Amino acid sequence: xxxxxxxxxxxxxxxxxxxxxQFVVTFLVIFVFVLTGAVILVLAERKIMAWxxxxxxxxxxxxxxxxxxxADMIKxxxxxxxxxxxxxxxxxxxxxxxxxxxxxxxxxxxxFSPYISLPGTGLATGIVYYxxxxxxxxxxxxxxxxxxxxxxxxxxxxxxxxxxxxxELPLVLALVxxxxxxxxxxxxxxxxxxxxIGTISLRQIIxxxxxxxxxxxPVLDFIFxxxxxxxxxxxxxxxxxxxxxxxxxxETNRAPFDLPEAESELxxxxxxxxxxxxxxxxxxxxxxxxxxxxxxxxxxxxxGWSGPGVAYLTGLNVPVWGLVGNxxxxxxxxVKVYLLxxxxxxxxxxxxxxxxxxxxxxxxxxxxxxxxxxxxxxxxLFLLISGLGLxxxxxxxxxxVINWAALxxxxxxxxxxxxxxxxxxxxxxxRARLRASTTPALPLRxxxxxxxxxxx
Amino acid sequence: MSTPSIGYxxxxxxxxxxxxxxxxxxxxxxxxxxxxxxxxKLQTYESGETPIGSARVQYPLGFxxxxxLFVAFDVDIVFxxxxxxxxxxxxxxxxxxxxxFIVVLVLGLVYAWRxxxxxxx
Amino acid sequence: MTSTLVIQISFFVxxxxxxxxxxxxxxxxxxxxxxxxxxLTLLFLALFYLQLGAMFIAIVQxxxxxxxxxxxxxxxxxxxxxxxxxxxxRDPLRWQRIIAGVLGVALVGALSYLLFTGVATxxxxxxxxxxxxxxxxxxxxxxxxxxxxxxHGFAFPFEVTSLLIVVAILGALVFGRRT
Numbered sequence: 001x002x003x004x005x006x007x008x009x010x011x012x013x014x015x016x017x018x019x020x021x022q023f024v025v026t027f028l029v030i031f032v033f034v035l036t037g038a039v040i041l042v043l044a045e046r047k048i049m050a051w052x053x054x055x056x057x058x059x060x061x062x063x064x065x066x067x068x069x070x071a072d073m074i075k076x077x078x079x080x081x082x083x084x085x086x087x088x089x090x091x092x093x094x095x096x097x098x099x100x101x102x103x104x105x106x107x108x109x110x111x112f113s114p115y116i117s118l119p120g121t122g123l124a125t126g127i128v129y130y131x132x133x134x135x136x137x138x139x140x141x142x143x144x145x146x147x148x149x150x151x152x153x154x155x156x157x158x159x160x161x162x163x164x165x166x167x168e169l170p171l172v173l174a175l176v177x178x179x180x181x182x183x184x185x186x187x188x189x190x191x192x193x194x195x196x197i198g199t200i201s202l203r204q205i206i207x208x209x210x211x212x213x214x215x216x217x218p219v220l221d222f223i224f225x226x227x228x229x230x231x232x233x234x235x236x237x238x239x240x241x242x243x244x245x246x247x248x249x250x251e252t253n254r255a256p257f258d259l260p261e262a263e264s265e266l267x268x269x270x271x272x273x274x275x276x277x278x279x280x281x282x283x284x285x286x287x288x289x290x291x292x293x294x295x296x297x298x299x300x301x302x303x304g305w306s307g308p309g310v311a312y313l314t315g316l317n318v319p320v321w322g323l324v325g326n327x328x329x330x331x332x333x334x335v336k337v338y339l340l341x342x343x344x345x346x347x348x349x350x351x352x353x354x355x356x357x358x359x360x361x362x363x364x365x366x367x368x369x370x371x372x373x374x375x376x377x378x379x380x381l382f383l384l385i386s387g388l389g390l391x392x393x394x395x396x397x398x399x400x401v402i403n404w405a406a407l408x409x410x411x412x413x414x415x416x417x418x419x420x421x422x423x424x425x426x427x428x429x430x431r432a433r434l435r436a437s438t439t440p441a442l443p444l445r446x447x448x449x450x451x452x453x454x455x456x
Numbered sequence: 457m458s459t460p461s462i463g464y465x466x467x468x469x470x471x472x473x474x475x476x477x478x479x480x481x482x483x484x485x486x487x488x489x490x491x492x493x494x495x496x497k498l499q500t501y502e503s504g505e506t507p508i509g510s511a512r513v514q515y516p517l518g519f520x521x522x523x524x525l526f527v528a529f530d531v532d533i534v535f536x537x538x539x540x541x542x543x544x545x546x547x548x549x550x551x552x553x554x555x556x557f558i559v560v561l562v563l564g565l566v567y568a569w570r571x572x573x574x575x576x577x
Numbered sequence: 578m579t580s581t582l583v584i585q586i587s588f589f590v591x592x593x594x595x596x597x598x599x600x601x602x603x604x605x606x607x608x609x610x611x612x613x614x615x616x617l618t619l620l621f622l623a624l625f626y627l628q629l630g631a632m633f634i635a636i637v638q639x640x641x642x643x644x645x646x647x648x649x650x651x652x653x654x655x656x657x658x659x660x661x662x663x664x665x666x667r668d669p670l671r672w673q674r675i676i677a678g679v680l681g682v683a684l685v686g687a688l689s690y691l692l693f694t695g696v697a698t699x700x701x702x703x704x705x706x707x708x709x710x711x712x713x714x715x716x717x718x719x720x721x722x723x724x725x726x727x728x729h730g731f732a733f734p735f736e737v738t739s740l741l742i743v744v745a746i747l748g749a750l751v752f753g754r755r756t
Contacts, residue, residue: 077484084499123463123467128636172537183544528742561742
């Protein structure tokens, strides 16, 4: 039961146990995923944005420029690691590791496939663990900004920290709706869990979205066992997925929320003074964060690694088919994650940067009230419908319908808010123009102005 | 639940591996990269000008208020998650508990909004 | 047998590390370094919770203290002219050192009295009903037990907490507007 107890039994039963092997496999998958993820995403970002802007993007290094980011990585390793004068030496050297270590540790919660995840029951505190790890990143950002002894760095670091903490709240609150749904569904026939106790463990949330009662027909079982897209939580809580995704954009400081690194005003924000491999560490962490945000969205709303054949093959209890099923699951998972990452890039290519007056108000006045309202609405709906004695699927349908309607309401609200804040920001200029237009037009003599007025 | 907390040991190993990874990468770069420090190179970047004064300046108090609001709502989130897991079991009583909790907090948020905190820059 | 030994060893390693980082909080000249040392101390505390099997509390410790409260501290500390080293400033209130020393000795004395006589642990066990709680943790898991205890046993303190939080928000606004 105690942590050390488990560790000791592990050690006693030999380090080369099956569980430990599972951990080693997961460890390797995580590291390969983090390292290749950044390389692939940087290339994908440049290629996709080039395609969207009708450019070519990188084409010279390797076939179609595919080796561009590999070359960039080698270049970064060969760059001089400059530590500016008067910097706070300890913090300056430490902050890249403080930034990237929680990112790698946060990958521990992700189940990549039925086998490739942390051994045992995984991390039972899934969602909260992920949020806790991402909140340590804020400390690293402040450290980097403060230690660089640069005004841009300091302002960028503080702006990034304020933005990250503000958007962390709606990020978690958006996920609470899913947790409530697991509490409603737990213990229902076929569903995991018992006694109407929900879960925040990511592994179990995947199970909640793949309940299939065996029909005996092998083709149907093969396709739909553990893969039931009509049970994915995106259908019930689409608005929460959108809000979670927006907050994920802000958490990773990506466009349109990249104010902390706005080139035109802050050079590069808190990474201004970093060069070479330490700069690369920050970017590795940022792209790692991006994949984690996408992965959590995949697991909570899109069924995680579920896909045709996964549960069927791993359920056969034959090692070869189990291996095939796990590889399939890994492929499905990674494809879903990268599709969501492509949305990140798409958003970056489409939307202009927010103004600083919109940034905080959007989080505190729009996102947090909506997510809190969703929590209360889901609870009230369930109590009302179960109080009337209606079955659970009525509740799910009603919640889904209301949430889809709210999604369009949300888009409308965001549009109105953008217009309103823009009007307010432009009001001085508009008033000045109105004042200018009320001054009488110049009297004309023979089609030309009578005299040229003196410039004010 | 055979080994519920063993996962955290593995997570700690991953965290440590993150630090080790940075150390390996930076020492590799140290071997490969040139070391040629000049006074100009070590200056902080200020758009090409020689920097004036210390960078550790005072900045607006708005950041501090946001951090405090964040602490308040973070505590709130922990309670909400603990409630959401068992909300079906807690039923009506638990719902009204969390309802009043959220309403009181939202009143605090509304007050902060009317005081103009969200107009920060 | 060996497992209890390992628990004790890990406890002492943690204890020494957390005490060292706690000493760092008061020894470092730079206030930002002190704050970061405090973060380290709080992370070690989370490890203590983990060692006791309280997973949810451990993660919440990281989330609230290391993630939220320390960011607040860092904001304050980096805002208040952090370059001025403390050592160069002469302490204007000499007498408070003596009082601090006396109070510190009294605190250590009181804590060690409670620790060695076991008064504190007994009363905690009876008031919070640890027996039933530990049973709940075993059968249902960590977070569920936390939630059930909170929402069934401590409904009133829970509601008062929300008022406390709102008072904190109001206080922050009042102080923030004054300057």
